[in-house]
Amino acid sequence: MIGVSYPESKPVELSGARPGSGANFPGSGFARRGWIPATTPERRQQWMGWLTIAPALFLILALTLYPVAYSIWLSLLEKHSFFPQERFIGLENYFYLWKDEEFWTSLWLGTVYSMWTILFQIILGVAAALILNETFVGRGLVRAIVLFPYMIPTIVAVILWKWLLNDTYGVVNYWLFAFGIIRDPMSWLGADHIMLSVIVMSIWQFFPFVLLSILARLQTIPPELYEAAKVDGASAIRRFLNVTLPQIRGILFVVILLRSIWMFTKFDTVWLMGEGAGAGRFIRTLPVYAYMRTLTYYQAGLGAALAVIMFAILIVCTIIYFRMFREEADIG
């Protein structure tokens, strides 16, 4: 054997399929050795493997992991966003934020925003997936249309909703008025309602992600399970709780995790909805605040400190989440 660098007893195949055999005499390992064609010597495997993954690994290290690590260093500096001067000030940025009322407000607003949007995305997404998993005329068309909001640029979603919600000329106010629900035009983008507006609009934009993930899983549930439940006389609700829910638990775990991370760090939707509306500071969530510290007040150090705090909160929450739902994590 040439260049065996790890014991064969520890298979490294993806998903553990087709474990390799230790034998290396002609004709034995061909099908069983799986991922490696028997003609390639193992040392060459090592080299070629590393060589082909290297560009991707380099880009991810240099352009994602390094910047994130650098932001920890940056958060210890007093630094203007546009000038090269920088001064090491230790944890002072964090002490400043601890006493900064705006930081606490933004943390609160960000939590409110992400909690409501996640909750309704999940409920709507699962309900819609259940509907679109049934057979009915025009299902293919509805499945395609329903994904539109998720596929368009955020800027388009924002201008659409700003136009729909326009206080004087918006069609939402017109309808509410026409049906007698309101008497005076509501200022949807004003201080009192802008949080509600951005939450509704975000649910509209992002629940198709939940829908599609759940639908993909629903399609793999064997129909026999439902047949059996029907024979047992289980009602629709019982069938959902006893058959569907256990099946989608794993994917639901992953979807809630991803959506939570992405909603808590959502920048463009919130920023663009708040911009120019005059009431932007009522939806100034943590990501928006980090952006503003960096590019409105030019305090890159503080901006980086906010990004680091955001990251830390996410890591802590993710760990707690995994601890709480250990079983689901295994399935997912």
Add this chain to the structure above:
Amino acid sequence: MNRWRRRRLLTRSLLYGGAAFLALQAAFPFFWMLSTSFKPPVEVFAQPPSFIPEDPTWDNFRRLFTATGFLVYFKNSLIVSGLAVLLTMVVSAAGAYSLTRYRYLGREKIAGLILCTYMFAPIMVVIPFFILVKKAGVENTHFALVLAFTSFCLPFTLWLMRAFFATIPLELEEAALVDGAGRVRALIYVVLPLALPGIIATSIFTFILAWNDYIFTRILITSDELKTLPVGVQDLFHSALIDWGLIMAAGIMITIPALLFFLSVQKYLIRGWGAGGVKG
């Protein structure tokens, strides 16, 4: 029997009601955008609003093309998204080949690391990225933007491609190798043709991500002639009186390419979804 039938009627109507609601909530805003973009200014602000333009006009689109920087932004968006797709695809195809066809030390660790970075949100990366790009002296260039998009898309394209490559039976490749073909020829004549649908689908997802991006462009690009569509269109808002007809026309023009590409990969979507989905 009658009771059973009534129940069935009820569930069917609930089902169709739900489906109709789903379709309408998604489609109406787009219909409204389309309708507004064809209205002359007077009709845009008319009360009660007209659903089908009574006096349709191309005027908004004409002004969009002549009086704003729209065509420049459009060109920039095409260039940047196209280059990002090209770079991402070459790098992730090689990476996916590596992760599914070679065995080496640390392969699973690398795969795990890549999946981890999938969860990084742009806002956490973009602030240090901005400072580093300034330090490197490549701020305000399409080059920096292409790199940013590539690094942002890579984790998920790599993950998706790995899933696609894993479905290609190795026996075919081995057969080609036995017949005396080299690895490169086996790759070109056996693997790539089979992987093509996956490669196309993945590149279109990448294109949509790059096409839709706002935050990287906002932060990295300052000069007007380098801006992409989302940032350029947002700046149309900065005039004193918001020209809704013009903005809706711009919205239509940005949406069309994204939707066309989306519809073309729709059938791969659910398959790809199981393998990693789309970020956003």
